[in-house]
Amino acid sequence: MKMESTAWPDVRSDLASTRRGAAIFLDNLADGVICGATGRQTWAAKWTEIGDAQCLLADRNINKKAFDEAAEAWLCALTSFEVARRLINKDDPNSGDISAKVDADIHRFGLSLRQKVERVQIAWCDQAEFPAYYVPAGHPDLCAPAVICISCEQETGATLLGRLLPAVIGRGMSVLVISHDDVSNRSGVEPEMLLSCCLDYLSSRPEVDAGRIGVYGDGLSAALATAFAASDRRVAAAVCDGGLWSLARDLAAVSWMTRAADAVDEDIVSTHRSGEKRDCPSAAYCVRRSAAHRTKYIG
Structure with a gap:
């Protein structure tokens, strides 16, 4: 061929x-x-x-x-x-x-x-569901941490999962991957409620440690992740990449998502960060939250 x-x-x-x-x-x-x-x-x-x-x-x-x-x-x-x-x-x-x-x-x-990749449905009210990908930690007897991962806007859950799989396989954690559009574009339903349903789903899985469930938001989903962490005290950690450091992301790209050995030039990253640093409305909350949950961590 x-x-x-x-x-x-x-x-x-x-x-x-x-x-x-x-x-x-x-x-x-x-x-x-x-x-x-x-x-x-x-x-x-x-x-x-x-x-x-x-x-x-x-x-x-x-x-x-x-x-x-x-x-x-x-x-x-x-x-x-x-x-x-x-x-x-x-x-x-x-x-x-x-x-x-x-x-x-x-x-x-x-x-x-x-190690299966499961296509699951998250129930959020009577006869209403939305799709997600679930990747278990890999061992049925392992009570492992888990992360709810929300794709960036106009990106499918499968696209985000394609980036995440090389990073999470073999690392002893479960992930639940959902699309930004599935949790942000439902009339009359707050995204925080739908994300709480995701947390309920993970908590029901016997291989997941319910005390170590975090949330990650890519792009504009960073706002969803921070709002969710503020609204649901069960969230142990939040990673909110709002895309403020686009140069660092471009330089790292796949190597960042897959934890490649080649590191980004810190001088370049520091310069770019100093030029684009902005206040995060949830920053003070996240600092307090981190201190309160420092014994509960992901991975």
Whole structure:
């Protein structure tokens, strides 16, 4: 197949190598080494081909019953697709193709491996539900912490899960991933109530430590996360990334979400932060909350 011949030489067989390659590439992108719409489209196609090849490698490993190697290849594919997604505009027709590849990758990952990715429904009133992805910590006898993760605006839960899976697999925590639109666009229903239903769901899972459940909000969902932490005292911790430090995020990109070894240049980050620092309306509350719950932490 043409895809194999063009993409296979660039495939890395382990997640660490893929993360390093993604981080180096995105550093070059931020530094202007890669520029112009044509260049971005070319590289988006290349990273998509790499992700496709990694999926083929995962399928081959599944056929050989090498499940751990298949998991590694699928996580590499998700990382490659995330790089490709960042290179194209949202209105680009290829954006939908990459999203479909991420959805398919997550589905196959969940069906074939011991650590499942569950598609669940969160009930919030009689005969009313909204969808979520649930990834258990990986051991049925482990009472582990959990995090409710809310995607940024106009982003599906699957897209956020594609970024998170390489970070959370094997780290001893459960995650419940939901879409921003599913909890913020319901007439007459406060998002805090829907997020409390998510917390109720996690608390009912026997493998989740109900005393160590946190919330993470990406983009504008940071406001949802802080409001939820203020309204429900069961929340042990809140991580609210409001997107104020966009340069740091661009530099780190996939490496930040996947905890790659290559760190962001702290001097650059500090300079950017000093120029864009703004007051968070929930900051004082979060400090008090952190002090009150310092014995309850996530991970």
